[in-house]
Amino acid sequence: MKPLRLATLRALGTAALVTAATFPALAQQPAAAPTGATLDAVKSRGTLVCGVNTGLAGFAQPDSQGVWKGFDVDYCRAIAVAIFNDPNKVRYVPTTAQNRFTALQSGEVDLGARNTTVTLSRDTSLGFDFPAINFYDGQGFMVKASLGVNSAKDLDGATICVQPGTTTEQNLTDWARANKINFTPVVIERLEELVSAYAAGRCDAYTTDVSGLAATRSAQPNPAEHKILPEVISKEPLGPFVRQGDPRFADIVRWTHNALLTAEELGITSANVDKAVAEDTRPEAQRLLGKNGDLGKMLGLDNAWAVNVIKKIGNYGEIFTRNLEPIGIQRGPNAQWTQGGLQYSPPFR
Numbered sequence: 001m002k003p004l005r006l007a008t009l010r011a012l013g014t015a016a017l018v019t020a021a022t023f024p025a026l027a028q029q030p031a032a033a034p035t036g037a038t039l040d041a042v043k044s045r046g047t048l049v050c051g052v053n054t055g056l057a058g059f060a061q062p063d064s065q066g067v068w069k070g071f072d073v074d075y076c077r078a079i080a081v082a083i084f085n086d087p088n089k090v091r092y093v094p095t096t097a098q099n100r101f102t103a104l105q106s107g108e109v110d111l112g113a114r115n116t117t118v119t120l121s122r123d124t125s126l127g128f129d130f131p132a133i134n135f136y137d138g139q140g141f142m143v144k145a146s147l148g149v150n151s152a153k154d155l156d157g158a159t160i161c162v163q164p165g166t167t168t169e170q171n172l173t174d175w176a177r178a179n180k181i182n183f184t185p186v187v188i189e190r191l192e193e194l195v196s197a198y199a200a201g202r203c204d205a206y207t208t209d210v211s212g213l214a215a216t217r218s219a220q221p222n223p224a225e226h227k228i229l230p231e232v233i234s235k236e237p238l239g240p241f242v243r244q245g246d247p248r249f250a251d252i253v254r255w256t257h258n259a260l261l262t263a264e265e266l267g268i269t270s271a272n273v274d275k276a277v278a279e280d281t282r283p284e285a286q287r288l289l290g291k292n293g294d295l296g297k298m299l300g301l302d303n304a305w306a307v308n309v310i311k312k313i314g315n316y317g318e319i320f321t322r323n324l325e326p327i328g329i330q331r332g333p334n335a336q337w338t339q340g341g342l343q344y345s346p347p348f349r
Helices: 005-012 015-020 038-045 073-086 102-105 169-177 190-197 210-218 246-265 275-278 283-288 305-311 316-323
Strands: 046-053 090-095 134-137 139-144 159-164 183-187 205-209 226-228 237-239
Touching: 015 102, 015 169, 038 046, 038 073, 038 246, 038 305, 046 073, 046 102, 073 090, 073 246, 073 305, 090 102, 134 210, 139 169, 139 210, 159 169, 159 190, 169 205, 183 226, 205 210, 210 226, 246 283, 246 316, 275 305
Parallel strands: 046 090, 159 183, 159 205
Antiparallel strands: 134 237, 139 205, 139 226
16 A cells, blocks of 8 residues: 555554543433324424434435435334325434434424434433344445555554444444554534545545445545545444333334335235225235234324335335445345345235
8 A cells, every 4th residue: 555644643653542531421321211192292293303413314304305214214204104194294403422312202293214223222221222224234434535545454554533422422432442453533413524524635544334424425526536445344224212111112113114015025015005005915915914813003193004115215225226226335235135235024914
């Protein structure tokens, strides 16, 4: 590789590793109290309140007209359809990596749908439930192609941009220690400011989930000037999260995700769902589409809830293709289990 200006930082030694250990002790934060019937509150209000990213291409970002779009946004819309049969009955609350959890704990939002990794401490000490994993991801690194870096192992002595209060920060420290990589963190909370710092050259590399790197690269004036390095240093299973103590609402989130997956597996799309309702005799399809089994009523919903979601939002593959393929993200581990991926729905029965 080319000689790096970042190599001059190697003299910092292991002190950089100590400086990088700024991730919060999540398990020390108070657990949320049981919240009661979220579904009843949402119905009474007439709107689902969804905590989303402040702006991440492909996942959650307002367009020029202020209309929110993205993979996570479509999950919020799908749940609104399941409850109200109306994808527009959602209010989006932009949240940062630091305040996304307090927003849910305090009741400011009903649901978090914001590139959030499932971890043991978040699932227990913070008082959350993660009903589904809707995107399997992993942490990586992005650099400017002009640096001539081809591997994360070449980042010894680098300055690395990272958000605080994330699994990303802890993973970076753990990986660096394990690989004897010395680095200096540039820690900035707001995503927009962090990306600006990377673009301005305040850090040599930017680390986050690979999906986030792809989203950031796609939004740059010249994406080809940025390279995502090949190493993936962690497992980052992402999914929506809800408060503990309300299993009915968690079930709705869980089974809406499963309906999106099952519809794709069965080949049922927004374009052919009406025909499937009329003609599809497969037992699984009939139960999914509310023709048999009263499964919707078990969730406190209309039996046609899944039909409504598929018709107005599409299946999982349609959501993925619409939002993520345009920014260069391929299915990979998020392919259906029948295609060698990890996405797999329990049976509708």
